[in-house]
Amino acid sequence: MRLQIRTLHLLRNTNPISTKHIHNPIYKVRSPHRPLLAFHTNTPTNNSNRNFMGSSFSTSSTATNSTDTMSSKTNTPPVQKSDDEWRAILSPEQFRILRTRGTEQPHSGTYNHHSASGTYTCVGCDAPLYTSTSKFDSGCGWPAFFEGVPGAINRREDGSLGMQRTEITCANCGGHLGHVFKGEGFGGAADERHCVNSVSLTFKEE
Numbered sequence: 001m002r003l004q005i006r007t008l009h010l011l012r013n014t015n016p017i018s019t020k021h022i023h024n025p026i027y028k029v030r031s032p033h034r035p036l037l038a039f040h041t042n043t044p045t046n047n048s049n050r051n052f053m054g055s056s057f058s059t060s061s062t063a064t065n066s067t068d069t070m071s072s073k074t075n076t077p078p079v080q081k082s083d084d085e086w087r088a089i090l091s092p093e094q095f096r097i098l099r100t101r102g103t104e105q106p107h108s109g110t111y112n113h114h115s116a117s118g119t120y121t122c123v124g125c126d127a128p129l130y131t132s133t134s135k136f137d138s139g140c141g142w143p144a145f146f147e148g149v150p151g152a153i154n155r156r157e158d159g160s161l162g163m164q165r166t167e168i169t170c171a172n173c174g175g176h177l178g179h180v181f182k183g184e185g186f187g188g189a190a191d192e193r194h195c196v197n198s199v200s201l202t203f204k205e206e
């Protein structure tokens, strides 16, 4: 009898707590730069480990096609400003996204469906970050690029919101851009999707 009660107790406590129940509310609330398809088919931990190992230590894997730089604690962007100095030159929304790692609402950004020829620069420091030739429509609700301008993008492992992702920032000023996802099959030399907030960008037409 005691065994039966214990078994029931275990069942009652384990059934509702599935991965689905834990992760779905987080995903719906914040919609972090990740389409539903990729969220369910990729293993975030393995994916991020592959990115990190490929970018930092390997000299022969396909990940070396990426020209981004994996950030470390000693990798300090050349442009340094205090929060007050950033607030003086950025709008409140720009400050929220670039300096506090915010995310704009999906399908809301100026450059989500923007297709003109030119260069996307950092709204914080004017550094060239992406060209229109690397832009594609991923359907995720944010501007998507296969790759950044060589040396313009830094990467950092981001374990926020209960997920393992790779944050991308402007290498010149450290401004938050979005996240990069690998192996989704969209194309590009490195099979990567740079998912970038429109708010972080300014466009300069050619």
Ligand SMILES: [Zn+2]
Binding pocket: 122, 123, 124, 125, 126, 127, 170, 171, 172, 173, 174, 175
């Ligand atoms: Zn910048």
